[in-house]
Amino acid sequence: MKRTWISIVVIILVISLIACNKTQDDIMPVQEQNSPESIHSTQINTKMVYIPGGEYRPFYSADSNDVFVAPFLMDERPVTNQEFLEFVKANPQWRRSNVKRIYADSSYLKYWQGDLKLPQEALPDAPVTYIPWFAAKAFAESVGKRLPTLDEWEFLAMADQDTSNARTKKQYSDDIINLYLEKDRQYKAVKQSGPNYWGVYNMFDLIWEWTDDFNSVLIKSDSRVGEDDKGLFCAAGGATTAADILNYAAYMRFALRASIKANYNIANLGFRCAKDTIISPSQNQEL
Amino acid sequence: MKTLHYFLAVAFLMISCQQNNNSKVKKDLPSNSIFQLSSEWQNQDGKTVHLKDLQGKTLVVVMIYTTCKTACPVLVSKMQLIESKISRQDIKDVSMVLVSIDPETDTPEFLKDFAIKNNMDAPQWVFLRSNEAATQEFANVLSMKYKKISPMDFSHSNIISIFNPQGQLIMQDEGLEIDVDKIVNTVHGVLKG
DSSP states (O other), X not given: OHHHHHHHHHHHHHHHHHXXXXXHHHHXXXXXXXXXXXXXXXXXXXXXXXXXXXXXXXXXXXXOOOEEEOOEEEESSOOBHHHHHHHHHHOGGGSTTTOXXXXXXXXXXXXXXXXTBOOSSSOTTSBOOSOOHHHHHHHHHHTTOBOOOHHHHHHHHTOOXXXXXXXXXXXXXXXXXXXXXXXXXXXXXXXXXXXXXXXXXXXXXXXXXXXTTGGGOOSSOOTTTOSSOOOHHHHHHHHSOHHHHTOHXXXXXXXXXXXXXXXXXXXXXXXXXXXXXXXXXXXXXXX | OHHHHHHHHHHHHHHHHHHHHHHHHHHTOOTTOGGGOOOEEEETTSOEEEGGGGTTSEEEEEEEOTTOOSHHHHHHHHHHHHHHTSOTTTGGGEEEEEEESOTTTOOHHHHHHHHHHTTXXXXXXXXXXXXXXXXXXXXXXXXXXXXXXXXXXXXXXXXXXXXXXXXXXXXXEESTTOOHHHHHHHXXXXXXX
């Protein structure tokens, strides 16, 4: 009788061990899902434009020093709804119903009709918006690119249709402001307006764009200033040239960057991708 | 006797599956938990850790760099003050976490040295550094702004954050006038559950 009980206890022990083991196994996929490798590549080949870079004066620079921007490749236009759909198809963890709150607030892709259903009001070829920084980063990784740096983006933004640096023209900023004021502009398809000097489209007319280091714009709590509420106005006023005081459009972009958090999803905030390059312009014809 | 055996067997099964329940907690991490981040870090002992290794304790977190001469010393002294105001009974359930925004300079040896020099080498003090990408990601989770302004100098926002043992953000205080008592009260509130 005693032996029977011992064997029963042993059997229960074995069963419970197996049961517990199974749970251990269950945990594994979660860990895999969490790992950076879990970003699956997406086959999207947006045309990229070679930008030679060079010295430029940042709009908002505490040091009022010129910054050197190395040559880089930039997507000729923002990432579209259709492309982002391809990405979430390949990466279920970035679908609306699966996304982790640490990466995206509850407005993530909120104008889409479902996890895999594009929005009604926006065209498939319109820029994707309601996108947090984290998702933009993940998308860029999945296509083998990265987000542009703030300096790269602003370097490119100096151009109008005819020149690489139009900052001294009053019309340049006024034109951009007019574009910024247009309502529901993010629902329109990309590449319907003309390219800038470099051959890049839709820098201003459809959306605002994430940059990799958007969180480098400090309005307060500067470690060197050492106190709060030294406004952007003071710092920028002291640091920028007279020509840039006219550049209210750039001011608006910096104010936006300073006020957003990486998990925010905003109706007219999207992104495009960039890439490092070692290719020189002459080899660039076919890019 | 037979009943006792049954009871023992069932109790045993429950105990062994207690483990299951613990694992389940891990699996069901809140979606907004910082333990969702998969980045790899090194602590002041050079040991590779993940954020979820901090799970189970109330966290007081600040991002600094050790060569900083201006704001960071203030932040560090705030962290020391907060730590000193938590009872010795409670401190074992708290981790005071300092995350470097300058991983290049702040090697584990550097951090260890800094910890010893500042009398922050008790077990509740955790210093972390990673690569640039993970640092940037973590900074963005904390809504922390920072910018490298010269090879050895950063501008950055001054934020102390409190996370509960599941890694959810409970409160943040920003600026150099951080209210230490408010943070200590919040930590005690989280500890009481």
